Amino acid sequence: xxxxxxxxxxxxxxxxxxxxxxxxxxxxxxxxxxxxxxxxxxxxxxxxxxxxxxxxxxxxxxxxxxxxxxxxxxxxxxxxxxxxxxxxxxxxxxxxxxxxxxxxxxxxxxxxxxxxxxxxxxxxxxxxxxxxxxxxxxxxxxxxxxxxxxxxxxxxxxxxxxxxxxxxxxxxxxxxxxxxxxxxxxxxxxxxxxxxxxxxxxxxxxxxxxxxxxxxxxxxxxxxxxxxxxxxxxxxxxx
Amino acid sequence: xxxxxxxxxxxxxxxxxxxxxxxxxxxxxxxxxxxxxxxxxxxxxxxxxxxxxxxxxxxxxxxxxxxxxxxxxxxxxxxxxxxxxxxxxxxxxxxxxxxxxxxxxxxxxxxxxxxxxxxxxxxxxxxxxxxxxxxxxxxxxxxxxxxxxxxxxxxxxxxxxxxxxxxxxxxxxxxxxxxxxxxxxxxxxxxxxxxxxxxxxxxxxxxxxxxxxxxxxxxxxxxxxxxxxxxxxxxxxxxxxxxxxxxxxxxxxxxxxxxxxxxxxxxxxxxxxxxxxxxxxxxxxxxxxxxxxxxxxxxxxxxxxxxxxxxxxxxxxxxxxxxxxxxxxxxxxxxxxxxxxxxxxxxxxxxxxxxxxxxxxxxxxxxxxxxxxxxxxxxxxxxxxxxxxxxxxxxxxxxxxxxxxxxxxxxxxxxxxxxxxxxxxxxxxxxxxxxxxxxxxxxxxxx
Numbered sequence: 007x008x009x010x011x012x013x014x015x016x017x018x019x020x021x022x023x024x025x026x027x028x029x030x031x032x033x034x035x036x037x038x039x040x041x042x043x044x045x046x047x048x049x050x051x052x053x054x055x056x057x058x059x060x061x062x063x064x065x066x067x068x069x070x071x072x073x074x075x076x077x078x079x080x081x082x083x084x085x086x087x088x089x090x091x092x093x094x095x096x097x098x099x100x101x102x103x104x105x106x107x108x109x110x111x112x113x114x115x116x117x118x119x120x121x122x123x124x125x126x127x128x129x130x131x132x133x134x135x136x137x138x139x140x141x142x143x144x145x146x147x148x149x150x151x152x153x154x155x156x157x158x159x160x161x162x163x164x165x166x167x168x169x170x171x172x173x174x175x176x177x178x179x180x181x182x183x184x185x186x187x188x189x190x191x192x193x194x195x196x197x198x199x200x201x202x203x204x205x206x207x208x209x210x211x212x213x214x215x216x217x218x219x220x221x222x223x224x225x226x227x228x229x230x231x232x233x234x235x236x237x238x239x240x241x242x243x244x245x
Numbered sequence: 246x247x248x249x250x251x252x253x254x255x256x257x258x259x260x261x262x263x264x265x266x267x268x269x270x271x272x273x274x275x276x277x278x279x280x281x282x283x284x285x286x287x288x289x290x291x292x293x294x295x296x297x298x299x300x301x302x303x304x305x306x307x308x309x310x311x312x313x314x315x316x317x318x319x320x321x322x323x324x325x326x327x328x329x330x331x332x333x334x335x336x337x338x339x340x341x342x343x344x345x346x347x348x349x350x351x352x353x354x355x356x357x358x359x360x361x362x363x364x365x366x367x368x369x370x371x372x373x374x375x376x377x378x379x380x381x382x383x384x385x386x387x388x389x390x391x392x393x394x395x396x397x398x399x400x401x402x403x404x405x406x407x408x409x410x411x412x413x414x415x416x417x418x419x420x421x422x423x424x425x426x427x428x429x430x431x432x433x434x435x436x437x438x439x440x441x442x443x444x445x446x447x448x449x450x451x452x453x454x455x456x457x458x459x460x461x462x463x464x465x466x467x468x469x470x471x472x473x474x475x476x477x478x479x480x481x482x483x484x485x486x487x488x489x490x491x492x493x494x495x496x497x498x499x500x501x502x503x504x505x506x507x508x509x510x511x512x513x514x515x516x517x518x519x520x521x522x523x524x525x526x527x528x529x530x531x532x533x534x535x536x537x538x539x540x541x542x543x544x545x546x547x548x549x550x551x552x553x554x555x556x557x558x559x560x561x562x563x564x565x566x567x568x569x570x571x572x573x574x575x576x577x578x579x580x581x582x583x584x585x586x587x588x589x590x591x592x593x594x595x596x597x598x599x600x601x602x603x604x605x606x607x608x609x610x611x612x613x614x615x616x617x618x619x620x621x622x623x624x625x626x627x628x629x630x631x632x633x634x635x636x637x638x639x640x641x642x643x644x645x646x647x648x649x650x651x652x653x654x655x656x657x658x659x660x661x662x663x664x665x666x667x668x669x670x671x672x673x674x675x676x677x678x679x680x681x682x683x684x685x686x687x688x689x690x691x692x
Contacts, residue, residue, distance in 0.1 A: 029621030
């Protein structure tokens, strides 16, 4: 950790907070505090400079216009690149995932991304809306991904990133793979409060940020019930 | 509800009175609709009666759907000659429509879609069922506002608010504001009653040539009913700059868009009209939100020449609206139903609810939107200290949300379990759309 507090920055909630994105900041903060880490959550608006010394940066989903504007401001600010160079953790969701790549499409135009992940996004043949599930990269040691996706883009991964998961339900990047990760950077199409349904993924981000090999387990009764219910719902739909 | 009641007029050919609108006076003359419209109107009413008799619903949609199949112009035919008000927005439109219909009722009979069936099929049903009336006040789904303005040639359109609502299928907020704006620009003769507190609404209500908000266009009347939800209007729809807020004021930091001075405001359990006169508003509906809805209703009625003094007593007669706010006694518990469909309306429901045991019920079926992410846009902290029960198809999503929000809760499988789990006295029920309808069905489709 960079300071005595675990610092979580929610990037541009005025632009990139379409649907419950606040949830990821709330869940990370709560799970860290339950393990005894003092936590500081900063909401940084798009007209403010981005602090470069935080431990975890969160980028949420957004409509086309705000996504393009957010990418431009992050490029001009440069703070996120400096933070990543120092080893900070970045978690991008949906539009926030796309803009971590080299390019993305918004309002029919190609925009330059932050080039932090080796991937690029294009307009897809149709909007992907619905439950999303997948088997997560075994090296991360996590249970299956579950979420809800709502995006028009499709994402091609380059050789320098690994897919986060292999899709079992839904579309994700392209119907086969979903999300991407490299080092301490991770992105997913599981939109909004993705960590609500994936507490183990939240703990992975916390382990990356704190350097802890293991974190004490928490009572995840309700999250486990939610995951089981969604697994059943997805299985029913597929039949 | 009175299942089995058929319309008194069962004949196939129905003479519909035509109303000519001039100023504040409605003159009623007899006229005949085209034969196709007459048949369509009659079929529409018969189907609605059958639907109710079969216990399949309010009959407020099926009839209109059949009627429009027979005559696509039916809505325009049914609307012709009536003096019409349309009420649209993300939240509060059913209640505001009901209150505005009560207020306009000072002048004469008012047709209205009081069951919340707010698409053209519902409007067709409502107008066909009402027969000839000089006035109509219609709630309109925000996606259909442009289409319904074209079909009904309204005298006045009320714009309440725009916020995120079921984004997995609804249009984005800014896009909706643009649709409204284009529709109104095509009809500069339509009077507009609009919410000065919502930047998206102000922008939509103001034609491009006059977007300098220091000049209010002559056909727009502004009301202030407060806005608890700001998270969809931080970015200016005109220029993309940040919108700043201070107290009730808001302004764009990059262009002249700013809060216009409202002519109708809410103050101390009452409504202030454009002359500065204050009227005490005693409602049976709970919450400050509904005083705001009453102010809007009075502003709409004033566009027809109704004086607030005459309309205010009628607002107090409204007890519940399509089950919303309805109270039912069940096993010694007084159950009150509150509908909350999206983040903005949840905040309002917490304001309306008493400090009493509260049941929250969440579904995510088609009419609700399949995505429950919005639960994290709602701060449930106002419920701390109350006995909170949760149920519904997606109760586990809610459980995870409440846990993170530090709101203790108890999970119950059914509505009946919830009733038994609370002490005698009041039980507040806050539910989203289909969850609300499920519980309303348990309570015998209470209205």
